Amino acid sequence: MQDNGHNPYSPMPMRIVRAYYESNDYSLKTLELVFDNQKDRETFFEKFNPGQFCQLSIFGKGEAPFGVASAAWEGDFVRFTIQKMGSFTQYAHKLKAGDPIGMRGPLGNGFPLMDWKGKTLVIIGGGCAFSTLYALTKHVHHPQNRQDFDQLVVIYGARTSGLCMYKHDIQSWYQRDDMELHQAIDVPEDDWSHHVGYVPDVVREVAPSPQNAVAVVCGPPIMTKFTLPVLVDLGFAPETIFTSLEKRMKCGIGKCGRCNIGSKYICKDGPVFSLAELNALPADI
Amino acid sequence: MMYILEKKRLNQILSDWAQNYEVYVPQKVENYAQFLPYHPSSIINLSDPHKTRYPPKALFLPQSEVMLKYDSRLGRFEDVNSHQSPRIIFGMRPCDAKALTLLDTVFDTEEYSDPYWKARRESTVIIGLGCVEPPQTCFCTTVDGGPFNHEGLDAILTEFDEQYFIEVLTEKGEIIFNQLQLATNQQEEQIRHLQTEAYKEMEPAFETSGLKAKLDKIFESRYWEEIAESCLGCGICTFLCPTCFCFDIVDEVQRNERVRNWDTCMFRIYSLEASGHNPRPTRKERTRQRLMHKYSYWLEHINQIGCTGCGRCVRYCPVGLDIRAMLRTASIYESEVVHAG
Secondary structure, three states, rough: OOOOOOOOOOOOOEEEEEEOOOOOOOOEEEEEEOOOOOHHHHHHHHOOOOEEEEEEOOOOOOEEEEEEOOOOHHOEEHHHHEOOOHHHHHHHHHOOOOEEEEEEEEEEOOOOOOOOOOOEEEEEEHHHHHHHHHHHHHHHHHHHHHHOOOOEEEEEEEEOOHHHHOOHHHHHHHOOOOEEEEEEEEEOOOOOOOEOOOOHHHHHHHHHHHHHHHHHEEEEHHHHHHHHHHHHHHHHOOOEEEEEEEOOOOOOOOOOOEOOOOOOEHHHHEEEEEEEEEEOOOOOO | OEEEEEEHHHHHHHHHOOOEEEEOOOOOOEEEEEEEEEOOOOOOOOOOOOOOOOHHHHOOOOOEEEEEEEEEOOOOOEEEOOOOOOEEEEEEEEEHHHHHHHHHHHHHHOOOOOOOHHHHHHHHEEEEEEEOOOOOOHHHHHHOOOOOOOOOOEEEEEEEOEEEEEEEOOHHHHOOOOOEEEHHHHHHHHHHHHHHHHHHHHOOOOOOOHHHHHHOOOOOOOOHHHHHHOOOOOOHHHHHHOOOEEEEEEEOOOOOOOEEEEEEOOOOOOOOOOOOOOOOOOOOOOOOOHHHHHHHHHHHHHOOOOOOOOOOHHHHHHOOOOHHHHOOOOHHHHOOOOOOO
């Protein structure tokens, strides 16, 4: 194995340390990766910020971008939850502990945590896009980070209870006294004692206060589209609403050209944008 | 100060350089010109005013390039060396050289420097060839360039009778032209006159002031549908464009190589997402992306137009679409009233 030097296209050699299904329909699988090289591990964690993503690299299958689903304090690993969609993700689902994989990153801006200091965080997620929000919540849970923020409100929706990710951990959040948790599924199920309904409606029902707060929304485009106006109705200013975007990507470093919206590259200038920033961009989504 | 190079000595000087450098020079291939490594038997074609068919960006960002070799079973790989031995590109047109300086702002940024691009840029001396008779498809003067523009060049040649007059522009250029005869003041004056005449020959092709604002304004208008109507989506305008840089990264499974290939925003799959969603589903959005990138987004990035007026997209479009006409139409396009009635 050679030193990657400064070649930003060269992946870091990683190894899968844990691989497990997240959902009962086997569409979501979580991979936890550790670094083969100590130096890579150090550089990664020096730069890593929740909200960033990595290019995972499987030789012979190519590369694809995934949001990081773990916080730095959780350990020396990096977690990704992958939905089975195309040929890359089909293969990724076959990987098991001990298998090698490549990784480039962390890429992108991540959440602007410095700007959010002292504020209440309203975290709203739907489906597997909740993964980066899980990283954010985990980050905030660390006692050293928790004091940087005011209240913590998490609203997380999935189509069914079987599709709820990180179940055991999230279940334990109900016991925490430093946060408010609202989980929702789309249609009623036996033994489900939490919200039932679509995320925008749950947000309206929970009605988080915009007082000294920022809202972060990640989910399928249809959910985001209908949640943003609810937040505006609740009094959140466009500068205090954030979302994370996705596009087809190749390089991840603002060179290959394809992931732009107007003059902004999702990979380099994003993926996290405020609603105010998005409103200033052309409708090319 | 200008040097004189007799045309009949060209082969001599090229083969002298070839001792220490890889030398690239436009050569005749079928019915067009292309930059190829110099060989004493090469058929040099410096006189084609239409430039090489492929822009010389291909010598810095090859159409296809191996980035790493891998072993998929073991998950191991090796980077392919980005080393480049010293080379001279002789006879590059000013529009193509300027394009390289634009692309530097993409590939050689503080945050992420592209090692392949950088190695090739650093080890290359570029000798330009000014355009005494710019062809009809050229419009460099409209987009802040010119037939004798110096940007990106280490020296520039002006052809006159049986001689090339050489202006050395950088230290790199000085090193390779050190033993040539100096031109007289009178000759210099004559050459300057020739250059000025070439500038004068080129009429402005469209109005650039206010163009960006206008394009931004008509982003959602029917204008794009109208101009994209006859587009076939073949992508030649982007592949042959000296400032287009988009690339794809793919694994070539039979060769066990990760390769980057030129890509084009004119193809549907370019922006197609795994979910099936495509932000640019038709040629309308794709044509819009191409024009907006060059005439709006580049300006936001570095305050320069991302087009150098080489005219290849005009010359090679199979259905005769002309970016100059598209932009003239944009300037006078009146947006439909959206909320009529």
